[in-house]
Amino acid sequence: MSGKVFERKLNKKLERYFPGRVSAKLENDCIRVSGELTNWEDIVKACRMCVSKDKGLHVVNDIKLMDTDIPSMKIPKETSKELEGSKPDVLIIGGGISGASIARELSKWNLNILLVEKESDLAMQASGRNDGEVHPGVDLNKGSLKQHYVLLGNKMFDKVCKELDVPFKRRGQYACFNQRYLLPILAAYAWQKKHICGVKDTRIIRGKELRKREPELNEEFVFALYNSSAGCVCPYGLTIAYAENAVQNGAKVSLNTAVLGMEVKDNEIVSVKTNKGVLYPKLIINAAGTFADDVAAMAKDRFYSIHPRKGTNSILDKKAAHLVKSIASIKTVTRKKTHTKGGGILRTVHENLLVGPNAIETYEKENFATEGKSIEEVFKKQKLTAKGLSERDIITYFTGVRAATFEEDFVIEKGRNTKNLIHCAGIQSPGLTTAPAVALDIEKMVIKELSKSEIVTKNENFNPIRKGIPVLRDMSGEERTKMIQNNPDYGVIICRCEEISKGEIIDALNAPISVPTVDGIKRRVRPGMGRCQGGFCMPLVTQIISEHENISIHEVKKSRADSYITLGETKGGTRC
Numbered sequence: 001m002s003g004k005v006f007e008r009k010l011n012k013k014l015e016r017y018f019p020g021r022v023s024a025k026l027e028n029d030c031i032r033v034s035g036e037l038t039n040w041e042d043i044v045k046a047c048r049m050c051v052s053k054d055k056g057l058h059v060v061n062d063i064k065l066m067d068t069d070i071p072s073m074k075i076p077k078e079t080s081k082e083l084e085g086s087k088p089d090v091l092i093i094g095g096g097i098s099g100a101s102i103a104r105e106l107s108k109w110n111l112n113i114l115l116v117e118k119e120s121d122l123a124m125q126a127s128g129r130n131d132g133e134v135h136p137g138v139d140l141n142k143g144s145l146k147q148h149y150v151l152l153g154n155k156m157f158d159k160v161c162k163e164l165d166v167p168f169k170r171r172g173q174y175a176c177f178n179q180r181y182l183l184p185i186l187a188a189y190a191w192q193k194k195h196i197c198g199v200k201d202t203r204i205i206r207g208k209e210l211r212k213r214e215p216e217l218n219e220e221f222v223f224a225l226y227n228s229s230a231g232c233v234c235p236y237g238l239t240i241a242y243a244e245n246a247v248q249n250g251a252k253v254s255l256n257t258a259v260l261g262m263e264v265k266d267n268e269i270v271s272v273k274t275n276k277g278v279l280y281p282k283l284i285i286n287a288a289g290t291f292a293d294d295v296a297a298m299a300k301d302r303f304y305s306i307h308p309r310k311g312t313n314s315i316l317d318k319k320a321a322h323l324v325k326s327i328a329s330i331k332t333v334t335r336k337k338t339h340t341k342g343g344g345i346l347r348t349v350h351e352n353l354l355v356g357p358n359a360i361e362t363y364e365k366e367n368f369a370t371e372g373k374s375i376e377e378v379f380k381k382q383k384l385t386a387k388g389l390s391e392r393d394i395i396t397y398f399t400g401v402r403a404a405t406f407e408e409d410f411v412i413e414k415g416r417n418t419k420n421l422i423h424c425a426g427i428q429s430p431g432l433t434t435a436p437a438v439a440l441d442i443e444k445m446v447i448k449e450l451s452k453s454e455i456v457t458k459n460e461n462f463n464p465i466r467k468g469i470p471v472l473r474d475m476s477g478e479e480r481t482k483m484i485q486n487n488p489d490y491g492v493i494i495c496r497c498e499e500i501s502k503g504e505i506i507d508a509l510n511a512p513i514s515v516p517t518v519d520g521i522k523r524r525v526r527p528g529m530g531r532c533q534g535g536f537c538m539p540l541v542t543q544i545i546s547e548h549e550n551i552s553i554h555e556v557k558k559s560r561a562d563s564y565i566t567l568g569e570t571k572g573g574t575r576c
């Protein structure tokens with residue numbers, strides 16, 4: 001179909017649904033949709049109508065959302081000249097799993113690498129706000145980048161997690177069905193996944209076998225689609241570990257650093273303005289999550305759009321963990337096209353159950369508020385997976401925002417207009433699984449690009465091994481005694497729920513990327529992750545941070561620069 005015919009067809013379709021309000025234009029590098037609408041769901045619908053696989057072009061949303069102010073990116077208040085004039089060989093924008101894994105792979109080379117992250121820690125957005133599933137890729141269609149990378153990435157997890165000293169468990173995944181008539185259809189589907197799509201571990205498990213393996217799942221399940229390669233990892237733990245290993249190998253990570261603008265001349269980014277000064281990088285990697293399209297616009301290379309999609313997960317007390325040993329969910333077959341796998345119940349590496357997520361389109365990229373109705377919706381559905389599931393076991397919940405493109409696929413390519421730019425965008429699920437494989441490909445792209453003008457040599461001192469903080473609760477009595485003899489701080493329990501010692505907290509404060517906030521410590525060694533959610537241990541952690549950093553207790557933050565915990569003394573302080 002010629003471009004003109006395609007464009008005419010699209011506009012006819014749009015005219016039927018949105019008369020006189022929306023139109024599409026085929027450009028060299030994208031399909032631009034513009035107009036005005038009053039409802040965000042309609043905008044998503046209009047843009048989705050323009051998605052075309054044949055054209056290989058992404059949809060760019062230029063439709064104005066009437067009567068609504070779309071919030072702009074939240075940026076840190078502090079400014080400094082700390083990075084002024086720096087000339088990194090590679091500037092990575094975004095400290096999520098993509099940015100951190102790319103930084104680590106690039107640290108194998110003698111390059112000056114700088115990763116900037118606008119938040120006060122790594123993995124603060126989608127990379128830290130997901131269920132941590134390492135997907136088998138059974139739900140993906142052949143031909144997408146997601147599918148290509150999920151098969152490669154999944155296989156890499158054992159090695160990567162071993163190198164980075166991050167817990168990883170291949171728990172297996174059951175997609176459960178209760179309609180017998182679906183069995184032959186799903187058996188054919190499993191065959192196709194195994195023999196054509198390369199998801200080799202796909203198979204059908206009958207109800208009897210399923211009940212033996214997962215006795216608490218609902219007894220009506222007749223069969224399940226099973227993938228033994230599915231696993232789980234702590235998503236922010238892995239991101240932090242990747243970034244720490246990058247730093248150990250010479251990369252630099254600058255937190256609280258937001259990209260505010262770029263100067264582009266002759267299709268090349270000349271400088272990048274941040275709140276910590278102007279930088280002059282040779283090559284830029286856009287791994288900015290939900291803001292990747294905004295970064296692309298700054299770089300004059302916006303040929304795709306991100307439409308944010310919210311999802312809420314609940315974490316249950318460990319006493320509910322017996323309900324599911326693996327990753328399980330109820331499935332139905334529907335003709336309706338959905339853009340979510342539908343959530344499920346996942347036993348985390350820390351032996352909690354995680355329930356969710358749902359999927360809600362939103363125009364707000366940073367609205368992490370959790371609504372009661374999301375929890376209700378998720379539980380209503382997942383009680384059909386395991387009826388013993390109860391909202392009463394929730395100890396906390398969180399909401400993340402997926403960075404979806406309208407094509408629902410990744411954008412991993414060089415800039416189309418801007419030369420010294422590589423996009424790693426549209427990274428939504430299974431982005432955690434794909435990260436190790438994507439990072440290797442981006443490493444190759446970077447080296448190829450830089451090698452055009454210079455000789456890039458290997459970092460002979462590169463060490464892939466990162467040693468994590470010792471976890472005392474997982475040690476034998478003997479090992480623990482030895483640790484305590486060497487350092488009595490390991491004998492002082494600060495978090496009773498999760499059995500975390502003062503020594504582990506101090507280790508986190510001395511880590512290669514130290515984030516001396518209550519949440520920074522919580523994400524590294526888990527005080528506050530237990531049943532009481534920090535009710536007991538948070539004042540003690542605050543005090544340890546204050547002593548270690550030599551700051552007053554009132555200066556210790558929860559996370560961001562303005563998140564103070566205490567206002568002043570009432571009685572004498574706490575001691576530990």
Ligand SMILES: O=P(O)(O)OC[C@H](O)CO
Pocket residue numbers: 130131132133311339340341342343344356357358359402428429
């Ligand atoms: O709803 P999806 O398809 O974005 O998937 C969310 C997954 O549970 C992430 O592991």
Ligand code: FES
Pocket residue numbers: 494495496497498527528529530531532533534535536537538
């Ligand atoms: S004591 Fe730390 S979470 Fe309860």
